[in-house]
Amino acid sequence: MNVIKIGGNVLDNPAQLEQFLTDFASIQGPKVLVHGGGKIASELSKQLGIEPNMVNGRRITDADTLRVVTMVYGGLLNKNLVAQLQARGCNSLGLTGADANVIPAHKRPVTDIDYGFVGDVESPEQVNVTFLASLAEQGLTPVFAALTHDGQGSLLNTNADTIASTLAVALSRQFEVNLIYLFEKKGVLLDVEDDTSVIHHLQPQYYAELKKQGAIFSGMLPKLDNAFAALQQGVKAVIIGDAAEIKGIATGEKAGTRITL
Ligand SMILES: Nc1ncnc2c1ncn2[C@@H]1O[C@H](COP(=O)(O)OP(=O)(O)O)[C@@H](O)[C@H]1O
Ligand SMILES: CC(=O)N[C@@H](CCC(=O)OP(=O)(O)O)C(=O)O
Incomplete structure (x- = not known):
């Protein structure tokens, strides 16, 4: 079983997205798609006069922002992805974690930061x-x-990388699961500006060094934390790579960055 997460920059690029969906539809065997969309939610928020506010890679989600992300993630993006997959012969079903109670969650407790309606x-x-x-x-x-x-009638905005790793870990009880994080770069890079500097294997010690050096930062940090946690909890393989290379990654020919313990 492949659990594949697609990031916001690819979703926001129609040509890249169409190619990705064609490739995704052609992957054999059971699969799950998880999508973000943070970039598009931020754009719509601004158009509506609600200034986006990100802290530690998470969106501060007040009641108005929750309405925006519900419309963008649960409506606009999710339903269009399903329609585009149907057009490619991939029979898909759009879901949130609330549907069929697939992903129970709770509102993130308020500490020094109040994230609002974040799950x-x-x-x-x-x-x-x-x-x-x-x-x-x-x-x-x-x-x-x-x-x-939250089980009490409210939807909660939840990081898409976390949803993907949670589903991958849960599905590992019944399937051999590959968790594949796809975005617009070739993989985890030694130099984020240089696409030829792909790190082919990343394990915890090297990750700690690169983090300290500042070579890995921002959105890549929670992605990698989720990746290592998934491996520790039974996911067979975790790969971070380029959405344009999904076919090779899914068949094991092309690797991007392979995360190992
Ligand atoms: N060493 C690195 N290699 C690749 N990307 C990195 C690295 N360090 C930080 N990044 C940043 O992480 C981003 C991916 O994380 P995020 O924005 O959460 O992506 P996604 O669109 O998949 O949700 C990249 O766009 C890049 O700016
Ligand atoms: C709580 C929180 O931060 N949720 C994310 C969910 C979307 C997401 O993860 O999108 P990408 O994968 O495209 O970044 C957000 O609203 O940005």
């Missing part, structure tokens, strides 16, 4: 794997938006 997933054990397995059996591909729910 932390309960635990992979609580993911509704039975439902996901039944979709796989029917040949349906779930497409997840970056939304969960």
Whole structure:
């Protein structure tokens, strides 16, 4: 089973997105797509006069921002991705974590920062794997938006990388799972400006060094933290790579960055 997460910069580039969806549709076997969309949510927010506010890679989500991300992730992006996959013969089903109670979560507790309506997933054990397995059996591909729910009637904005790793860990109870993070670069780079500097293998000690040197920063930090956590909890392989190379990555021919323990 491949759990594939696609980042916001690719979603915002129609040509790259179309190619990615064509390649994704052609991947054999059970698969799950998780999408972000932070960039598009920020653009719409600004158009509506709501200034985006990101802290530690997470969006401060007040009530108005929750409306925006619900519309953008759960509506605009999720439903268009499903329509575009249907056009490519990939029978898919758009979901949030609230649907079929797949991903129970709670509102992130207020500490020195109040993130507002941001969700932390309960635990992979609580993911509704039975439902996901039944979709796989029917040949349906779930497409997840970056939304969960609190069990009390509210949706919660939830980092898409975390949703992907949670689903990958949960599905590892029943399947051999590859977790694949795709974005607009060739992989984790030694020099973020140089696409030829791909790090082919990354393990915790090297990660700690590169973090200290400042070679790995911002959105890549939570992505890698999620990647190592997924491996520790039974996911077979984690790869970070270029959305344009999804076919090779899924068949194991081209690797991007392979994360190992
Ligand atoms: N060493 C690195 N290699 C590649 N990207 C890096 C690195 N360090 C930081 N980054 C940044 O991390 C970003 C990817 O994280 P994020 O913005 O969360 O992506 P996504 O679109 O997948 O959610 C890249 O666009 C890049 O700016
Ligand atoms: C709480 C939180 O920060 N949620 C993210 C969810 C979207 C996301 O993760 O999008 P990318 O993968 O495109 O960055 C956000 O609103 O930006």
